[in-house]
Amino acid sequence: MFKKTLAGMCGLLISLAACQSPDNAQTEQTDAQESTAIADTTKREPRPKPEYYSFKGLEKKRVYICMDPSEDTFHQKHDCPVLISCASTFRNLTLPRAVEAFGRYNCETCSADLAYVFDENAVRMETGLQGQ
Template sequence: MFCAATSCQTGASDETTQTDAVSSEPEVTAAVATEKRPAPEFFAIPEEMLKKRVWICEDNQSDIFHVKHDCPILVQCKGKGTFRNLLLPRAIEDYGRYNCQECSEDLDFIFDQDAVRELGK
């Protein structure tokens, strides 16, 4: 998919008479793809949070999960993508999501490699 977008951009730059609407579409697609961060390499979810449910927006650009269904950032997804309610581990493992700084800032410790953690009892 990226190769196709790149080849379209190259063709658009070769033909200077092409309209902006046609040539800007591949650039928008490439920009959206680069905004999304790579999936978290490290995360540690406490046992008591394994059943916690979170919300995500599937819009090919969002890379965060939300603990509140009415989070202002999640509400912006309306009309741009679909909402999904998932278990926290699945949101991170399968969808590569990080915590929202608006509604779940207190979950930063999940991604902190240097945090001191209590071993399971």
């Protein structure tokens, strides 16, 4: 009796597994391809290196950057959603190096409070270039 029940249950499990629709897997794969295509089309050319910036008091501030050539922002938080979506690796470095060596701007999601670093008027007043 036990062998018949066991054999029946095995047969039932095998038939259930065989009845799984391959269309589900294909639909999921198609969805993944579409989202990848959308992500690829949103890539843009990075902005040119900032001309005006001042790091007064922020010389040792550490930030993160994505090493993808199409990226042009730095991030204060390692778990920033924009940084997490980075398709490449990311690095932790000082703010001055991120801007001067890599031409990065502040991320509007996690570093909006550092936008003043690029304020042209503040940089001019600090360097004494008001009349130029």
